Amino acid sequence: LDDEQVELSANAMQERFASIGFADPDAAMRHVTALTAGISRAAKINRILLPAALQWLGEGQNPDMGLLNWRKLEEHFGTDSEYLGFLRDSPSAAQRLCHILSNSRFLGDALNKSVESVTWLGSDNDLQPRSRESLDVQTHASLERNAGSINDFANSIRAMRRHEIERIGLGWMSGVIDDKASLAGMTDVYDAAIDASLTWAIRHQTQQMGLDEAPAAIAVIGMGRYGGREVNFSSDADVIIIYRPSDNADDNQANLFARKVQEDLRAILQGPTTLEPKIELDMDLRPEGKNGPLVRSYASCEEYYRSWASTWEHQALLRARYAAGDAALAEDFLMNVADPLRYPKIDLTEAQVAEIRKLKARMEAERLPRGVRRDRHLKLGKGGLSDVEWTIQLLQLQHAGDNANLRVNGTMQALDELERRKLVSAGDAVVLRRAWWMCTAARNGSYLWSGRVNQADILPDDTYSLGGLAVYLGYDANRGQHFENDLLAEINYENVPNLKYIDDIYMEMSKQYDPENKYSVPYLWGTVGILYNKKMVDEPVDSWNILWDEKYTDSILMQDSVRDAFAVALKSLGYSLNSTDLDELEAAKKLLIKQKPLVQAYVIDQVRDKMIGNEAALGVIYSGEALYCQKENPDLEYVIPKEGSNLWIDALVIPKNAQNKKNAEAFINYL
Secondary structure, three states: OOOOOOOOOHHHHHHHHHHHOOOOHHHHHHHHHHHHOOOOHHHHHHHHHHHHHHHHHHOOOOHHHHHHHHHHHHHHHOOOOOHHHHHHHOHHHHHHHHHHHOOOHHHHHHHOOOOHHHHHOOOOHHHOOOOHHHHHHHHHHHHHHOOOOHHHHHHHHHHHHHHHHHHHHHHHHOOOOOHHHHHHHHHHHHHHHHHHHHHHHHHHHHHHOOOOOOOEEEEEEEEHHHHOOOOOOOOOEEEEEEEEEOOOOOHHHHHHHHHHHHHHHHHHHHOOOOOOOOOOEEOOOOOOHHHOOOEEEHHHHHHHHHHOOOHHHHHHHHHOEEEEEOHHHHHHHHHHHHHHHHOOOOOOOHHHHHHHHHHHHHHHHHHOOOOOOHHHEOOOOOOOHHHHHHHHHHHHHHHHHHOHHHOOOOHHHHHHHHHHOOOOOHHHHHHHHHHHHHHHHHHHHHHHHHOOHHHOOEOOOOHHHHHHHHHHHOOOOOOHHHHHHOOEOOOOHHHOHHHHHOOHHHHHHHHHOOOOOOOOEEEEEEOEEEEEEOOOOOOOOOOHHHHHOHHHOOOEEEEOOHHHHHHHHHHHOOOOOOOOOHHHHHHHHHHHHHHHHHEEEEEOOHHHHHHHOOOOOEEEEEHHHHHHHHHHOOOEEEEOOOOOOOOEEEEEOOEOOOOOHHHHHHHHHHO
């Protein structure tokens, strides 16, 4: 406010910021003071914009992050850029910007690298994915301009990719483009970047080897989600690289050339040639997988796939498509090598179907990150992307041989045709389609919300982060629990008369995760504590601190759960186990690192076997499992440390798409 205007007291301002939704009103006040202080043009415009902007930021999942990003934009570009004036003159763009800054860490960081992107928010046309033709014009210009420098070319191509993925993210978050358009747009960006990079590498190696023309044709075959034109914000690009010697070319020279081109290609896209984000090439789906050569001749591919390929490799070829390089070579590979295997004229044997299912189970078991429950993994969890895609691909393998319309790379394209052919029922198609699109959108939303690739496939446990993801699925901010509940069926309590035996106190407590007690029935409660062996521990066990006692080195078991491990450390330090204070969390992290050399293992179910078998002296455990262990080994004792612990509730729920809901309610009633 100007000096002559009325100002709120400090306490009133704190209350006002808190009521809007700011978790740290003091920090928000400091940001606003810094943004509006002085007589600069930026300060004057901020005084005009901020009353509305603060309200818009407050409608996001993280208003504090949004205001911090607003300040960073001003610090980076406010004095030299016209973007603040643009926002003043375009309230709709300002509102879109606030929505993005308070809901996306990834895009907030991206906007701080490219102020031009802010102006896109004023035009729906600017938020549309660019056409492949437009992208090619830019990459071809870069090819000519940076022919002599791999670093400059890589910087240009990777900056283009960052810029365009940002454009698509802004368009998706602003509701200008839908899920389908965003996947196709990102795939076009990858295609243009990889094709131009391959062209640069071929020209460079032809010159380096002193040749007049390339001794081999080279093609990149898209695989996986990239092959299906389903690239998302956190995707790498699954590829196979093949070559074929030119007429009269020496085979050894052609092989050397292809290998050198492949090295250049990977250096451009993912090497340390520039600070721009990498475009990762995943080549694990090539013949022989990780054990095979990174680039292979067409003749070698023919021999391998004809003689050695496993059934899962036939399945992987369902996604294979031409992505970059020599189109004629790619076409020969797809028609002569891939098509006979992925579109077989004979039925799959029972052994082949069993092989596919066995591999799927093994893949999911091996790739599921430690400490992550299957029901929280968007790709590998039940009903997740893997379930949908493998179901559809198995049906393609079984029926595409005599149905040319099933010979498509995209998951939803194939599902549409399977439904049309009545190979999938209309009801099942609805479920598969909804699950695939929801998991895809949630995966994209998770990445844009957190900015972390390693979290993109994981459905958060905490309601706050779940709320950040839910925004991308059409929910208002702070509706994470609503999103999770929408995956569940409302329970008909007339079919659960035994609910009367659940104490009211637990029904009331369960409202923390099911506010109206509509979707769940609590059936078990417990705590987290320490289970210790009385013959191995001869002192009182009454504090979490005993887990840091060096005399129990290699005899301590910790829970392989971020939540529970941090809870132990936070309580040991005297903090709340629900703390969100960054300093307290950092202190807990350091304490866990200090404890690491003393710990025998981080385990989940194995804590029972190890404690029953006298393999450890102390173990962090759930109270229900502690009771079981004590029955099996009378030398074990369970305690809740004096610093305190949590109280957890397990609940029974029914999935929304359950086919026998009444039976599920009868089972809950029985329990």
